[in-house]
Amino acid sequence: MxxxxxxxxxxxxxxxxxxxxxxxxxxxxxxxxxxDILHVGHLRSLVAAKAxxxxxxxGINSDASVRALKGKNRPVVGERERAEIIASLKPVDAVFxxxxxxxxxxxxxxxxxxxxxxxxxTMDEIVEKDVVERGGGKIVxxxxxxxxxxxxxxxxxxxxx
Numbered sequence: 001m002x003x004x005x006x007x008x009x010x011x012x013x014x015x016x017x018x019x020x021x022x023x024x025x026x027x028x029x030x031x032x033x034x035x036d037i038l039h040v041g042h043l044r045s046l047v048a049a050k051a052x053x054x055x056x057x058x059g060i061n062s063d064a065s066v067r068a069l070k071g072k073n074r075p076v077v078g079e080r081e082r083a084e085i086i087a088s089l090k091p092v093d094a095v096f097x098x099x100x101x102x103x104x105x106x107x108x109x110x111x112x113x114x115x116x117x118x119x120x121x122t123m124d125e126i127v128e129k130d131v132v133e134r135g136g137g138k139i140v141x142x143x144x145x146x147x148x149x150x151x152x153x154x155x156x157x158x159x160x161x
Contacts (some may be wrong), residue, residue, distance in 0.1 A: 005087070008083045009095065010145070011096050011098065011106060012131055013096075014057055015110060017055075017057070017093075018110050018112075021054065021055045024062065026053070027055070028053060028054070028112040029052045029054075029055065029057070029112060029113065029116060030058070030059065030110060031046070031049045031056070031057075031115065031116040032059035032060070032103045034060070034061045034075060034082075035058075035060055036070070036076050036077055037076055038072060042086075043089065043105045045116070045118060046086075047091050048094060049091070049140075050091035052056060052114045052116060055091060056067070056091055056093050056094075057096070058092055058095045058096075059095075060079065060095060060097050060098070061079075061098065061101075062079050063079045065077075065098070065099055065100060069101055078095050083095045083097055084095075102127050102128060103115075104127065104128050104131045107131045108135065111135030111137060112135070113136075113137055113138075114140050116141075117141055117142070119141045119142060121141070126139055140155055
């Protein structure tokens with residue numbers, strides 16, 4: 001069994017892994033996120049995403065892209081540590097870090113069979129929908145546990161001071 005660091009890939013290596021899996025007729029599932037402070041909502045989403053196919057590839061936002069999305073005080077946990085934590089989870093087959101604010105660029109290259117997103121967004125709000133569908137894949141919205149978010153955890157910590 002590979003350790004978590006063996007499941008952290010450069011994008012080129014993740015692309016090669018996906019290509020090899022597709023040649024073996026494996027169903028590719030992707031998802032992405034900041035995964036700043038790991039919580040049960042993240043874990044449940046990753047388990048649900050893995051159940052949609054054979055290979056789960058997770059794109060993690062770089063520190064710079066998290067700051068652009070969430071503000072100057074984020075991320076709380078650095079990108080390499082976030083990648084290692086996500087890679088250590090059983091449902092995850094591969095992790096890579098991406099620097100763009102959204103995953104469209106790399107999704108256009110990987111062309112997954114399924115791209116899993118949280119149900120906190122409507123289909124119209126999922127910016128990568130068209131790219132995934134053009135590549136022959138589909139978007140699956142995963143149900144989320146309400147109130148389970150890194151932002152909520154941070155707010156709770158601030159209030160407890």
